[in-house]
Amino acid sequence: xxxxxxxxxxxxxxxxxxxxxxxxxxxxxxxYEEFKILEDLGIRVALSTGDFDTVDPSLARYDLIIATNxxxxxxxxxxxxxxxxxxxxxxxxxxxxxxxxxGPTLEALLTTLMITNPKAQFLALSATIKNxxxxxxxxxxxxxxxxWRPVPLxxxxxxxxxxxFKDGSVIRVDGPDKDPVTLLTVDVIKSGGQMLIFTGSxxxxxxxxxxxxxxxxxxxxxxxxxxxxxxxxxILRLGERTxxxxxxSRAVSHGVAFHHAGLTYEQRKAVEEAFRSFLIKCICATPTxxxxxxxxxxxxxxxxxxxxxxxxxxxNIPVLEEKQMAGRxxxxxxxxxxxxxxxxxxxxxxxxxxxxxVLSEPEKIWSKLGVASSLRxxxxxxxxxxxxxxxxxxxxxxxxxxxxxxxxxxxxxxKVAECLEMLTKETLVECQGRHLIPTRFGMxxxxxxxxxxxxxxxxxxxxLRRSGLPPISYLTLICHTPDMPKLxxxxxxxxxxxxxxxxxxxxxxxxxxxxxxxxxxxLLEEVKTALLLKDWIEESPEDSIVERFDVGSxxxxxxxxxxRWLIHSAHELAKLFGFTxxxxxxxxxxxRIENGVKEELLPLVxxxxxGRVRARALYSAGFKTLEDLRAASPLDLIKxxxxxxxxxxxxxxxxxxxxSKEEWSLMRSKKTSKQLSIxxx
DNA sequence: CGTATACTTTTCTAGACAGCATGTC
DNA sequence: CTAGAAAAGTATACG
Numbered sequence: 001x002x003x004x005x006x007x008x009x010x011x012x013x014x015x016x017x018x019x020x021x022x023x024x025x026x027x028x029x030x031x032y033e034e035f036k037i038l039e040d041l042g043i044r045v046a047l048s049t050g051d052f053d054t055v056d057p058s059l060a061r062y063d064l065i066i067a068t069n070x071x072x073x074x075x076x077x078x079x080x081x082x083x084x085x086x087x088x089x090x091x092x093x094x095x096x097x098x099x100x101x102x103g104p105t106l107e108a109l110l111t112t113l114m115i116t117n118p119k120a121q122f123l124a125l126s127a128t129i130k131n132x133x134x135x136x137x138x139x140x141x142x143x144x145x146x147x148w149r150p151v152p153l154x155x156x157x158x159x160x161x162x163x164x165f166k167d168g169s170v171i172r173v174d175g176p177d178k179d180p181v182t183l184l185t186v187d188v189i190k191s192g193g194q195m196l197i198f199t200g201s202x203x204x205x206x207x208x209x210x211x212x213x214x215x216x217x218x219x220x221x222x223x224x225x226x227x228x229x230x231x232x233x234x235i236l237r238l239g240e241r242t243x244x245x246x247x248x249s250r251a252v253s254h255g256v257a258f259h260h261a262g263l264t265y266e267q268r269k270a271v272e273e274a275f276r277s278f279l280i281k282c283i284c285a286t287p288t289x290x291x292x293x294x295x296x297x298x299x300x301x302x303x304x305x306x307x308x309x310x311x312x313x314x315x316n317i318p319v320l321e322e323k324q325m326a327g328r329x330x331x332x333x334x335x336x337x338x339x340x341x342x343x344x345x346x347x348x349x350x351x352x353x354x355x356x357x358v359l360s361e362p363e364k365i366w367s368k369l370g371v372a373s374s375l376r377x378x379x380x381x382x383x384x385x386x387x388x389x390x391x392x393x394x395x396x397x398x399x400x401x402x403x404x405x406x407x408x409x410x411x412x413x414x415k416v417a418e419c420l421e422m423l424t425k426e427t428l429v430e431c432q433g434r435h436l437i438p439t440r441f442g443m444x445x446x447x448x449x450x451x452x453x454x455x456x457x458x459x460x461x462x463x464l465r466r467s468g469l470p471p472i473s474y475l476t477l478i479c480h481t482p483d484m485p486k487l488x489x490x491x492x493x494x495x496x497x498x499x500x501x502x503x504x505x506x507x508x509x510x511x512x513x514x515x516x517x518x519x520x521x522x523l524l525e526e527v528k529t530a531l532l533l534k535d536w537i538e539e540s541p542e543d544s545i546v547e548r549f550d551v552g553s554x555x556x557x558x559x560x561x562x563x564r565w566l567i568h569s570a571h572e573l574a575k576l577f578g579f580t581x582x583x584x585x586x587x588x589x590x591x592r593i594e595n596g597v598k599e600e601l602l603p604l605v606x607x608x609x610x611g612r613v614r615a616r617a618l619y620s621a622g623f624k625t626l627e628d629l630r631a632a633s634p635l636d637l638i639k640x641x642x643x644x645x646x647x648x649x650x651x652x653x654x655x656x657x658x659x660s661k662e663e664w665s666l667m668r669s670k671k672t673s674k675q676l677s678i679x680x681x
Numbered sequence: 682c683g684t685a686t687a688c689t690t691t692t693c694t695a696g697a698c699a700g701c702a703t704g705t706c
Numbered sequence: 707c708t709a710g711a712a713a714a715g716t717a718t719a720c721g
Binding site: 203204306308309311312313314315316317318 | 707708709710711712
């Protein structure tokens with residue numbers, strides 16, 4: 001509300017545009033829906049995330065622009081004029097600054113905006129921050145704190161059948177069951193509330209949901225039971241049937257659901273919506289639901305406060321994260337208070353949890369901009385945007401960052417200089433005397449929004465100028481870049497991966513580490529990820545990919561998305577450097593990744609208006625090449641399922657066939673008439 | 682020799698942002 | 707912040 005009022009003031013008083021920054025796409029959409037009512041006041045609201053548009057020049061027409069941090073950063077790299085008119089910058093969930101992977105982007109973005117828009121107002125928001133004053137100081141802002149909450153929150157710890165709250169009050173839950181999780185769940189549902197349980201792994205989310213299914217089902221009203229059965233079958237129809245969707249469907253029929261990133265977007269949305277409409281009584285979730293969309297419940301149970309972290313083992317989650325989860329407790333308008341409960345397994349653990357979480361404040365936020373991988377790309381961006389034209393400019397810029405604010409500039413200078421050295425050595429930047437000038441390569445890398453290291457890996461590989469390579473060569477290449485997320489390797493998978501590697505070593509576009517090299521294991525991860533992508537473009541059924549790689553459908557989509565982005569980037573770099581023999585293979589691979597199709601469908605899928613489904617339909621109707629399509633009459637084309645008059649016309653336009661006047665008018669008349677069956681056509 | 686039981690070894694582990702182009706049945 | 711639970715495998719006891 002504070003941000004909203006502030007934005008209204010800025011726009012209506014004609015002071016300038018407002019930019020609203022959020023960390024998640026889902027949050028961006030949510031805010032967009034929320035702020036759209038401002039259009040009644042004549043304020044034009046736009047949404048800009050990676051899902052919706054590129055750097056859209058029409059954004060200049062809007063007054064309030066909602067964007068993810070990364071999207072806003074990317075927009076700035078394309079240097080549009082309208083940025084100058086921004087007079088209010090809202091940074092929602094600003095505690096993200098302390099997150100290693102994505103905090104630096106927000107930090108660089110805010111620093112840039114402070115420099116380019118020195119008169120703008122900065123409004124940073126967070127519910128869980130200890131050193132808020134320090135961040136305010138960095139932003140040149142004043143700190144405003146408020147303890148107000150729409151629904152009061154009670155935090156406590158549960159051991160056996162009793163819960164001790166922060167304020168000293170104690171509640172006891174009892175029932176025939178001895179299991180405290182079941183007791184707490186049944187208790188809150190009986191009194192008309194809902195339960196949200198956070199677990200530390202996907203597996204425990206799923207198994208907990210199964211465990212609670214029976215007790216929850218017994219509490220269901222007849223009417224809900226019927227609607228849940230409908231929802232249960234809807235979930236199976238949302239996508240290809242997999243083991244996970246079957247388990248989810250079964251749980252949902254009992255009024256329970258699990259929620260993690262292995263689910264598809266649609267499945268997750270379905271679960272969230274059913275929870276909001278009180279249909280689903282209990283969700284067992286990984287931290288997916290801790291941040292992000294607003295999905296409160298009367299009672300929140302933190303079932304596991306430890307989580308595995310690679311390189312560290314089992315670690316206690318930060319208090320900040322625990323407070324984020326606890327903050328989900330209490331549904332405005334429905335609950336008069338919310339309860340957030342940590343689960344203890346022993347008496348000493350109960351005391352530990354009370355002390356370390358319930359009564360603790362969240363940790364301080366520390367800048368993570370010093371991490372080399374993120375620093376590189378921000379040093380480059382500072383140069384390509386023209387913000388730094390010399391080394392001094394560069395240090396000036398970085399002296400304005402939160403990192404410099406917290407740690408001082410001294411140690412930082414060396415890190416920045418190292419990044420600069422790497423960028424000049426790899427010719428992303430040129431030094432001419434004191435001047436720093438981005439090369440075309442550097443410019444393109446900044447715009448493509450990839451890590452300079454990824455770009456160098458791709459360039460060096462394509463520079464081998466090898467032609468006639470199969471898709472797996474390019475797939476392993478992009479999986480070799482730091483921008484590509486990777487699959488875990490299981491012990492039993494080592495063997496087949498090693499043998500694949502040995503028999504195909506001539507297909508790799510980069511040097512392979514030795515078997516005793518610590519890099520070797522990450523190479524296997526890369527190969528495994530590449531093999532998943534290969535299955536995808538060969539149209540393996542989703543369920544077979546799920547089984548073979550032990551991933552969820554949601555994981556498949558996120559791997560495919562990242563691969564699509566990097567293949568596109570590789571294609572652009574091939575064009576930039578004139579690596580002609582790679583341009584067409586990369587273009588084809590892009591089409592196949594995007595649509596998830598076999599090679600035989602390539603010519604069809606390359607047409608506008610034809611994706612996976614229509615390509616398949618055309619192919620099985622006998623139209624296998626562009627030549628077949630050129631020879632075909634449009635009236636034959638519309639006999640193909642999935643192909644209507646519009647698409648037929650579009651296809652004909654692209655393959656350069658002729659459409660006679662009669663055919664044309666016939667098609668147009670069909671277009672406006674009620675849709676006919678294939679037989680009628 | 683088969684099987685129950687105790688002890689040892691192995692396996693496995695959260696999430697999600699970015700480019701660009703296009704628009705049906 | 708540097709693990710711990712569950713599954714799988716193996717040894718031993720017992721009838």
